[in-house]
Every structure is written in C-alpha cells, then in structure tokens.
Amino acid sequence: MKYLSEFRDENLAKSMLDEIRRVTTRKWAIMEVCGGQTHSIIRNGIDQLLPSEIELIHGPGCPVCVTPLEMIDKALLIASRSEVIFCSFGDMLRVPGSSKDLFRVKSEGGDVRIVYSPLDALKLASENPTKEVVFFGIGFETTAPANAMTVFQAKRQGVKNFSMLVSHVLVPPAIEAILNSPHNRVQAFLAAGHVCSVMGYWQYEPLVEKYKVPIVVTGFEPLDVLEGIRRTILQLEAGRGEVENAYERAVNYEGNIPAQNLLKQVFEVTDQKWRGIGLIPASGWKLGESYREFDAAIKFEVADIQTQESALCHSGEVLQGMLKPNECPAFGKECTPRKPLGATMVSSEGACAAYYQNGRFINLEVVRK
Numbered sequence: 500m501k502y503l504s505e506f507r508d509e510n511l512a513k514s515m516l517d518e519i520r521r522v523t524t525r526k527w528a529i530m531e532v533c534g535g536q537t538h539s540i541i542r543n544g545i546d547q548l549l550p551s552e553i554e555l556i557h558g559p560g561c562p563v564c565v566t567p568l569e570m571i572d573k574a575l576l577i578a579s580r581s582e583v584i585f586c587s588f589g590d591m592l593r594v595p596g597s598s599k600d601l602f603r604v605k606s607e608g609g610d611v612r613i614v615y616s617p618l619d620a621l622k623l624a625s626e627n628p629t630k631e632v633v634f635f636g637i638g639f640e641t642t643a644p645a646n647a648m649t650v651f652q653a654k655r656q657g658v659k660n661f662s663m664l665v666s667h668v669l670v671p672p673a674i675e676a677i678l679n680s681p682h683n684r685v686q687a688f689l690a691a692g693h694v695c696s697v698m699g700y701w702q703y704e705p706l707v708e709k710y711k712v713p714i715v716v717t718g719f720e721p722l723d724v725l726e727g728i729r730r731t732i733l734q735l736e737a738g739r740g741e742v743e744n745a746y747e748r749a750v751n752y753e754g755n756i757p758a759q760n761l762l763k764q765v766f767e768v769t770d771q772k773w774r775g776i777g778l779i780p781a782s783g784w785k786l787g788e789s790y791r792e793f794d795a796a797i798k799f800e801v802a803d804i805q806t807q808e809s810a811l812c813h814s815g816e817v818l819q820g821m822l823k824p825n826e827c828p829a830f831g832k833e834c835t836p837r838k839p840l841g842a843t844m845v846s847s848e849g850a851c852a853a854y855y856q857n858g859r860f861i862n863l864e865v866v867r868k
C-alpha cells in the first residue's frame with residue numbers, strides 16, 4: 500500500500516536494528532508516551548527485536564485510560580437524565596466508572612449515542628431543540644482543536660441546548676511529572692507525532708534544557724518508531740539531551756498556529772487529575788470564562804462525586820511505567836477486554852489491551868530469571 504508500506508519495509512527495519520545494536524553500549528530506558536506507539540511496538544514485536552539493554556516503558560499517552568474516574572462517573576450521571584442525548588466517541592462507552600459504564604446506562608434506557616465528530620453532536624442539538632445534547636470531550640492536544648471549534652460554533656450559532664463535558668490533558672506537564680517522580684527510571688522519551696502536528700515541538704525545549712533528556716518526536720509505523728529509538732539511542736550514547744523531529748512528514752517546529760490560537764481562545768489551562776496517576780499541576784484544559792455556559796459539569800451540577808476504583812487494578816502503575824501489563828495479577832484472568840477492570844484494558848490505545856490482543860500473556864523477563 501503506497502504511503503504505508505514504505506514505513507513497514509523489512510530490509511530497512513533490519514538495517515536500523517543493526518545500527519541500534521551497534522551503537523548501544525549500556526542499559527537505557529526509553530518511554531514511548533503515546534498509546535498508539537505502544538500498540539505499534541507490541542503488534543510488531545519491536546521491543547523483542549531490540550538489544551536487551553534497551554527497555555521500552557509504556558507511558559500514559561492513552562486519553563481514554565487517563566480520563567479520571569470522577570469524569571466517567573459525571574458522564575454516567577448526566578447520560579442517565581431523561582432530557583439528555585449523551586454523545587461520545589465509541590471507545591468511551593466501555594470504560595468502567597465506579598459501578599457501571601455508558602453501555603450499561605444505554606441498556607437502562609439512557610440516550611447514549613456514538614458520534615464520529617463533536618460537530619455531529621452540535622448538529623443533533625440543532626435538530627433536537629427540546630433535548631439537552633452533551634458531548635464527552637476528552638483527549639490530548641490532538642482532539643482538542645475539533646472540540647474547541649465545536650464550542651466556538653455553538654456560541655456563534657447561539658445553540659443553547661449543547662454542552663461539553665471536558666477532560667483534556669496535556670503531554671509536556673505529564674512528561675515533567677514523570678521526570679520529577681521519585682520512582683522515575685525513564686532516560687529519554689519518544690514524543691507523539693500527532694500531538695506535535697498540532698502543538699509543534701517548541702514546547703519540549705524547556706524540558707530538555709531543564710532535565711537534559713532526549714525527546715524525539717516520531718510517528719506510529721514500525722519504521723517511525725525504530726527511527727525514533729535510533730535517534731534517541733544516538734543522543735543517549737553521546738550524552739546529549741535535545742529535542743529532535745523524526746516525523747518531518749507531519750510535524751514542524753511551530754505546529755498548527757490557527758489551531759493553537761483557537762485553543763487559547765476557547766480553553767484555559769487548569770490543574771488536572773489523571774486516572775491512576777493523580778493531580779498534575781497545569782496539565783489540562785477547561786472551558787475558558789467566556790465559554791463556561793457550555794460546560795456540562797456546571798450546567799448539570801455534577802461537581803461532588805465520590806468514586807470507587809477496582810481494588811484489583813494496577814493501571815496507575817502501568818501508566819507510570821512501573822509495571823508491565825502482564826505483571827498485573829489480574830491480567831488475562833479477572834481482567835480481559837470482554838470484562839475490563841481498568842481503562843487500560845478497554846481502550847484501543849491502552850497498554851493492557853495491546854499486551855492482551857498480541858498474546859503477551861507471559862512476562863519473558865520473569866521466565867528468563
């Protein structure tokens with residue numbers, strides 16, 4: 500397939516792996532921040548092809564996985580109301596809240612609908628003036644421009660029966676939180692190309708200056724990931740800690756300036772809870788003052804929520820790279836994609852789902868010992 504097969508070329512992959520093996524002289528731990536990259540690594544067996552000195556640590560870059568439990572429970576409460584049409588991307592419907600998920604709300608009679616764009620939800624609001632239409636606006640910087648545009652359009656068109664439950668998270672503060680953690684083992688990062696296609700990569704410069712760690716922007720195909728690892732290892736072995744762009748076909752330094760301007764207009768930075776991790780200062784976006792009327796959490800008064808995580812789930816440790824999914828005692832037993840205990844087993848980008856779907860039931864490191 501043109502434009503895809505070029506990035507899956509076996510011979511090129513071999514020569515990149517040869518170079519990585521040749522230049523690696525000691526142990527290194529690299530975190531791929533994005534869940535899409537985790538799936539590519541596990542699906543293609545990249546972690547098993549690398550020299551044993553290189554450990555890939557799976558990061559918290561799955562938006563479904565890090566959406567806080569409080570926000571899922573708020574969604575469940577709002578979606579249960581008779582006047583509400585609750586719209587979401589499909590992957591949020593099976594994420595477990597404290598006691599149920601959105602599919603259960605739908606089976607109990609709630610009007611929960613899967614949409615493919617937040618603008619579809621806005622259209623539904625215009626078509627259903629007697630209903631309140633709510634869109635579940637979650638995600639990283641990648642999905643934020645479409646959500647910002649939808650709220651902007653709702654205000655411009657004077658649509659009063661539309662609102663958004665917003666839970667947006669930001670990558671650079673999460674990287675900083677990982678680097679500041681007393682448990683941190685990460686020495687370099689692969690940054691997510693799609694986030695940088697919106698935000699550019701200028702935003703990582705303060706991090707590399709402060710922490711002297713390599714951050715290499717890369718994509719999702721096998722050769723993208725290998726090139727990101729190759730450049731990262733070259734930096735680590737040379738004692739460098741710089742931002743590099745290995746995804747030039749999609750990312751430039753500045754990013755998408757009109758999108759960034761819209762984001763600044765509609766959202767404001769806020770402290771944000773990450774599921775399984777906790778509060779990270781200035782790591783999220785909420786609707787700004789002049790768009791507060793579209794905030795579903797305010798409109799439906801669902802501020803104080805008591806939550807209850809599964810006692811068996813270790814997804815917080817998985818998301819922080821402290822535990823591989825198949826080291827969780829519940830992996831493949833009490834917790835499977837059909838009956839997930841945590842969001843990392845639900846999401847198409849979750850690390851636990853990646854391990855399960857690709858048959859990683861055994862931790863080879865444990866077996867080797």
Ligand code: SF4
Pocket residue numbers: 811812813814815817824827828829830831834835839840841842843844851
């Ligand atoms: S395998 Fe299931 S229970 Fe274990 S950390 Fe992953 S999602 Fe949680």
